[in-house]
Amino acid sequence: MSHADQSVNRQSLLAAADHARALLDAMVRLDEDTPVAPELAQRLESVLELLADHVQPVEAMVGGRTADRSGPRKGSYRDRSPISGVLNPIAPPVTLRVMDDHTANTTTTLGLAYQGPPGRVHGGFVASLLDHIMGYAAGTVGTWIFTRSLTVDYDHAVPLFEELAISARVDHIDGRKIWVVGEIRAEGSVVARARGLWLPPRAVPKGNEG
């Protein structure tokens, strides 16, 4: 495929991911008596039939950069992230900024697909957002790092439909241990805070030695 065709294809994939996000939003807002339910199920089944011969094998998507797989994985690992992957429809629209000063930040606005208590973001998703942005801040210190511990304080409701500013910074490093703090602000006020520990594995995960 030429560069120009690749670029057009990527734009189509990004548009498809956005449509899938809009679909998730519509699904959680559907009235259970909706008359379009049978047609909706049929149309989605045909979309899945269209994709069946084109999805990459699971083995190509797990493991690391050089993991055994039948062919090269096409596309970036980061694009598939459930929190910030532009091609993963369960990821909200998020643009990550990772800075040289061991900080990371982003803004996002969440809709009903992320609702916990009425009008508020689900607490598990609040933790996921913090884990992810804090993980990127920790990642500025070492390439491979895992969350070892994460403590979240839910100070106030994290609102749906309002812009959330999520930020994280490396607080201190103690040997292998990378301690990170993070927070979420809505309308300038802190609504959730977190502190956590990130660690590199003792050995580089299989498939990522190169």
Ligand SMILES: CCCCCCCCCC(=O)SCCNC(=O)CCNC(=O)[C@H](O)C(C)(C)COP(=O)(O)OP(=O)(O)OC[C@H]1O[C@@H](n2cnc3c(N)ncnc32)[C@H](O)[C@@H]1OP(=O)(O)O
């Ligand atoms: C650039 C890429 C950015 C990517 C961002 C995406 C972020 C995504 C984040 C994730 O989703 S990570 C997935 C969820 N996490 C995991 O799956 C990790 C599972 N745990 C492990 O694999 C291992 O525990 C781990 C590799 C993290 C560490 O194993 P180790 O055997 O090297 O360490 P150990 O568990 O014994 O703990 C190391 C030290 O931390 C200490 N420690 C652990 N928990 C602690 C705690 N809560 N408070 C204080 N210290 C703590 C522990 O006592 C010990 O201290 P010492 O070394 O001084 O003895």
